Amino acid sequence: MANVPVTYLRRLRTERGVTLQWLASQADLSISYLSELERDEDKRPSADVLRRIAEKLELGESDRALLFSQYEIHEARRKACLFVDGKWLQIVAIPKIAERLGGSPFRLDFGKLPEILGRQFGSDVTVTRKCFSFSSAKNIHPADEVREQERLEESRNLLSRLRSIYRWDVLDTPTDYRGNHLRKELRKSSFVPLNPVPVALTAEALLRAAMADRIDVAIFLLGDAVYKPCLTALRQLGVQVALVSLRGACDNALIRGEEQTLDWPPVWIDDEQLLLALDRPAKRRSVDCDSKHHQGSQRVYTTDEEVPGQPFYCDSCRVIERVSEDYERSVEEHGSDLPELDGRVVRTGPRGFGMIESAEEVFFFHASSCFPESSFSDLTVNSSVRFSVGALPGDNPRYRYGQALRVRRLSDTPSQAVSPQPDSG
Numbered sequence: 001m002a003n004v005p006v007t008y009l010r011r012l013r014t015e016r017g018v019t020l021q022w023l024a025s026q027a028d029l030s031i032s033y034l035s036e037l038e039r040d041e042d043k044r045p046s047a048d049v050l051r052r053i054a055e056k057l058e059l060g061e062s063d064r065a066l067l068f069s070q071y072e073i074h075e076a077r078r079k080a081c082l083f084v085d086g087k088w089l090q091i092v093a094i095p096k097i098a099e100r101l102g103g104s105p106f107r108l109d110f111g112k113l114p115e116i117l118g119r120q121f122g123s124d125v126t127v128t129r130k131c132f133s134f135s136s137a138k139n140i141h142p143a144d145e146v147r148e149q150e151r152l153e154e155s156r157n158l159l160s161r162l163r164s165i166y167r168w169d170v171l172d173t174p175t176d177y178r179g180n181h182l183r184k185e186l187r188k189s190s191f192v193p194l195n196p197v198p199v200a201l202t203a204e205a206l207l208r209a210a211m212a213d214r215i216d217v218a219i220f221l222l223g224d225a226v227y228k229p230c231l232t233a234l235r236q237l238g239v240q241v242a243l244v245s246l247r248g249a250c251d252n253a254l255i256r257g258e259e260q261t262l263d264w265p266p267v268w269i270d271d272e273q274l275l276l277a278l279d280r281p282a283k284r285r286s287v288d289c290d291s292k293h294h295q296g297s298q299r300v301y302t303t304d305e306e307v308p309g310q311p312f313y314c315d316s317c318r319v320i321e322r323v324s325e326d327y328e329r330s331v332e333e334h335g336s337d338l339p340e341l342d343g344r345v346v347r348t349g350p351r352g353f354g355m356i357e358s359a360e361e362v363f364f365f366h367a368s369s370c371f372p373e374s375s376f377s378d379l380t381v382n383s384s385v386r387f388s389v390g391a392l393p394g395d396n397p398r399y400r401y402g403q404a405l406r407v408r409r410l411s412d413t414p415s416q417a418v419s420p421q422p423d424s425g
């Protein structure tokens, strides 16, 4: 390597009377990246980048061989990173796949996904990093809270499984709903929530392409045309770019002129072979719930994966554990003598969430907060209750509403079966 001039590429180019700008645009590289290649023999371009340059300079056999010998190329194993637009995947792609499967649920196997997708682009492509960009909703409308809490809980659960079981890098950039409904149909048309997912994912991808120990291949799982400049920029930085998307959920503009942005034709995740390989079988197994709040037999059936070294909680206890964590934190902060308030149940949800109105304020509670004085099934809409204030509205940035703890039904109030009394406040 030492006897080859460092500026060999530069010499080849200038001999042909070609400007840096011309070659960069012809070979689909950024001017600054090409200029670095010309100056720095320690750069490690992919063989594909050198092939593009050699082709545009119309190099003969010997010049081509010399150019390739100047750089250290890692052709044997290409390092790849998988970038997933998690919001598109969860909200658009997976429901569409399920629809195509005739309504049966599709459970994407996040454990196998990186390896299987990597293989689509060559047996030497190894996915070493996985990045899932998501956006959790915060400050949603009060009437959404009970129903949508369950959805929020499901996404929290997915993000934590991705982190702890599959070791993904999870970018969770929250979207502030400023009190608006989560569901589009119910929302004021003037309110359009910002979607921070593409910007976060783009920034991450460019960062990984610019780092010293950079990636050779970027595989994107997404369908939005907003990513096109990102794909182009990565390719200009010498990274090979691959797209995995879903027919009918992929913006046409994203794949128009694909030969300029992609190194392979797009791979469709809805191809039967891929779907079959990526569907995680719902293995039902019996396991003991480790929560001390568990009611009934500890033995439950689940299709959730185990997290090694962590206690297992069933669906309802997982929520209870979160609430009791908050409770312990609030006891730590305020002592055990929490203030008490009286109120009226205004809403209950199927999975143990409910809301209480007290004077002007709204409090949120979970079935676990009734234990042991009352049971959740005793509490129906309009039940009068007494509760401890775990948090006042606005106390905890994670919740918009106050948190009611130790909720118990006041026994001397008429039940819902009796005609409701006018509410005097």
Ligand SMILES: [Zn+2]
Pocket: 289, 290, 291, 293, 294, 295, 313, 314, 315, 316, 317, 318
């Ligand atoms: Zn349990």
